[in-house]
Amino acid sequence: MAKNTTIQKPTKVQQAQQHLDAAVTRLEKALTAKAGKQAPAPDDAEVIQLREENSKLADVNEQIAGRLDSVILRLRAAIRD
Numbered sequence: 001m002a003k004n005t006t007i008q009k010p011t012k013v014q015q016a017q018q019h020l021d022a023a024v025t026r027l028e029k030a031l032t033a034k035a036g037k038q039a040p041a042p043d044d045a046e047v048i049q050l051r052e053e054n055s056k057l058a059d060v061n062e063q064i065a066g067r068l069d070s071v072i073l074r075l076r077a078a079i080r081d
Helices: 012-037 044-080
Strands: none
Touching: none
């Protein structure tokens, strides 16, 4: 007696599951690759140095802004005259 051996297509749900599995695999590979390329975290001394530099630059920025405001006021007064 011969057996009926027919090949069945995967259902839409099975196809969707395969696509999802493939997508998750690609994401996992991408995350693994990204984790290997991350820069090391800065140490405490570097963070302190960067914060001090940032503070100094903020002070300089404020001084320059004040000087620019003064120049703008003088220019406006000169234009009105």
